[in-house]
Amino acid sequence: MRAPFVLQTAIRLFEELGEVGLLAARTFQSIFRRRWERGMLVRQLEEIGVRSLPVVALTAAFGGLVFGLQTYIGFNRYIGPGSEGYAGPIISLGLSKELIPILVGVMVSGRVGSAMAAQIGTMKITEQIDALHSLGADPVRYLVAPRMIAGVSMVPCLTLLGDVIGMAAGYLYIVVLMGVNGQIYVQNVMLYLELWDVATGLIKAAVFGGVITLIGCWQGLKTRGGAEGVGRATTRTVVIASISILLLNFFLSKALPASLTLK
Amino acid sequence: MIKIAGLYKSFGTTPVLRGVDLDVRRGETMVVIGQSGSGKSVLIKHLIGLLRPDRGEIYVDGTAISRLRGEALQKVTRKFGLLFQGAALFDSLTVGQNVRFGLERYTTLSREEMDAVVADCLAKVGLRGVERLMPHELSGGMRKRVGLARAIAYSPEVMLYDEPSTGIDPIRADAINDLINVMKTDLKVTSIVITHDMVSSYKVADRIAMLHEGRIIQIGTPREIQASRNPVVQQFIRGEAEGPIKIF
Numbered sequence: 001m002r003a004p005f006v007l008q009t010a011i012r013l014f015e016e017l018g019e020v021g022l023l024a025a026r027t028f029q030s031i032f033r034r035r036w037e038r039g040m041l042v043r044q045l046e047e048i049g050v051r052s053l054p055v056v057a058l059t060a061a062f063g064g065l066v067f068g069l070q071t072y073i074g075f076n077r078y079i080g081p082g083s084e085g086y087a088g089p090i091i092s093l094g095l096s097k098e099l100i101p102i103l104v105g106v107m108v109s110g111r112v113g114s115a116m117a118a119q120i121g122t123m124k125i126t127e128q129i130d131a132l133h134s135l136g137a138d139p140v141r142y143l144v145a146p147r148m149i150a151g152v153s154m155v156p157c158l159t160l161l162g163d164v165i166g167m168a169a170g171y172l173y174i175v176v177l178m179g180v181n182g183q184i185y186v187q188n189v190m191l192y193l194e195l196w197d198v199a200t201g202l203i204k205a206a207v208f209g210g211v212i213t214l215i216g217c218w219q220g221l222k223t224r225g226g227a228e229g230v231g232r233a234t235t236r237t238v239v240i241a242s243i244s245i246l247l248l249n250f251f252l253s254k255a256l257p258a259s260l261t262l263k
Numbered sequence: 264m265i266k267i268a269g270l271y272k273s274f275g276t277t278p279v280l281r282g283v284d285l286d287v288r289r290g291e292t293m294v295v296i297g298q299s300g301s302g303k304s305v306l307i308k309h310l311i312g313l314l315r316p317d318r319g320e321i322y323v324d325g326t327a328i329s330r331l332r333g334e335a336l337q338k339v340t341r342k343f344g345l346l347f348q349g350a351a352l353f354d355s356l357t358v359g360q361n362v363r364f365g366l367e368r369y370t371t372l373s374r375e376e377m378d379a380v381v382a383d384c385l386a387k388v389g390l391r392g393v394e395r396l397m398p399h400e401l402s403g404g405m406r407k408r409v410g411l412a413r414a415i416a417y418s419p420e421v422m423l424y425d426e427p428s429t430g431i432d433p434i435r436a437d438a439i440n441d442l443i444n445v446m447k448t449d450l451k452v453t454s455i456v457i458t459h460d461m462v463s464s465y466k467v468a469d470r471i472a473m474l475h476e477g478r479i480i481q482i483g484t485p486r487e488i489q490a491s492r493n494p495v496v497q498q499f500i501r502g503e504a505e506g507p508i509k510i511f
């Protein structure tokens with residue numbers, strides 16, 4: 001009994017990967033080949049970008065604060081009192097390369113990915129997707145492509161903003177709250193943080209934006225079975241997107257070069 | 264104009280259509296009747312490629328459509344206007360934008376011309392000045408009529424009506440019957456009408472086809488259907504709970 005079950009799961013997994021891959025291919029095809037749906041794009045840019053600002057600002061601020069807190073303790077304990085000013089580069093590096101992209105990715109999955117699944121899923125079960133077909137609009141071009149463009153462009157923007165806020169919060173904790181010399185802190189950040197570090201985070205964010213959109217739209221389009229089905233699609237999107245982000249994050253961190261300056 | 268040949272369709276293990284054959288001539292109004300759940304909606308969804316047959320073929324003006332995709336399929340769907348059973352209005356767009364939707368994709372009219380067509384189509388279904396409302400602000404019957412306005416807006420050659428009178432008061436339902444007839448006489452539109460309402464069937468139909476257990480069991484003019492010797496047809500058109508069709 002065991003082998004067939006494992007086999008079935010594996011087959012299903014590959015089927016689903018196939019579905020996602022196909023959707024991705026059709027999405028990119030319609031982004032590059034055809035006229036864009038302007039109105040939909042503007043709406044999605046606003047939905048994904050502007051409306052996510054408060055959530056991203058808040059999580060980035062507290063992420064920066066807590067990162068500052070623990071790094072302060074670390075330096076104080078292991079290198080010794082007085083060394084805390086050197087926490088700057090570590091905080092900035094950790095935030096811009098890892099913490100902020102992940103935080104933004106997970107927040108956007110919860111806020112935007114789930115909304116995409118719910119919205120498209122509702123359209124599916126109320127035959128609005130069929131209506132799109134009958135009125136000459138390709139659902140991939142009309143619904144998925146604008147979301148994809150918005151996701152891939154807005155998640156990095158949000159991440160950049162989160163970087164700024166997070167780093168400011170780290171500075172606030174170490175320098176303002178703990179009374180560390182601000183000049184040393186900033187000098188060290190300037191000396192050791194490379195533009196590439198921030199860029200790595202943004203590249204990852206773009207990938208996350210694409211993955212969230214793809215999963216949300218995929219789950220939305222395959223929704224069946226009434227309100228319950230929409231609920232299922234929504235939860236699944238958040239779970240699958242969050243897990244994918246965490247896994248992908250590791251592999252992207254590993255794959256992207258740590259530094260661009262050639263030695 | 265439309266030829267359905269040996270259409271089979273099942274969902275999972277449940278067969279819904281089991282060999283449907285139906286010819287619809289250009290310019291005629293074909294009414295399809297049948298029990299709830301007999302597959303009427305499934306049948307018309309095949310005509311514009313929303314569902315693909317398991318077996319059999321559908322010809323529209325001689326073109327086999329069951330394998331068409333992309334732009335080739337769009338050329339076929341352009342010929343059809345579909346009124347969905349549940350209206351299927353886009354709930355994030357206003358009524359006006361809903362009715363314009365097909366115009367924007369299927370025609371090259373100017374903005375002003377589209378506005379005029381939208382107002383005209385809404386007037387045809389008895390609605391005025393509702394362009395700026397959102398679908399959730401409308402009653403069920405109004406939504407259905409907006410759905411109808413959206414389907415006729417781009418002047419399709421063939422109209423598919425999925426229960427046009429369900430959920431609409433009898434006076435307005437009769438106005439829709441008139442609209443179906445006017446589109447036939449004035450615009451030479453071919454129509455397929457799904458309905459349970461025998462009165463409106465007799466009023467609009469050139470021919471009536473009854474779908475039962477996955478097949479068309481009888482087809483003929485309203486007169487021929489009324490005179491049918493088939494007990495299933497008789498039970499249905501008289502609306503009797505007792506008869507060969509068991510509902511419990």
Ligand SMILES: Nc1ncnc2c1ncn2[C@@H]1O[C@H](COP(=O)(O)OP(=O)(O)OP(=O)(O)O)[C@@H](O)[C@H]1O
Nearest residue numbers: 274275279297298299300301302303304305306348
């Ligand atoms: N997408 C689908 N997946 C699974 N089963 C379906 C699907 N669409 C329709 N069915 C099944 O096909 C059968 C026919 O459905 P259909 O909607 O065509 O009925 P109908 O004749 O239009 O009924 P009504 O008059 O109530 O609208 C039903 O038993 C339904 O459960």
Ligand SMILES: [Mg+2]
Nearest residue numbers: 303304348425
């Ligand atoms: Mg139906």
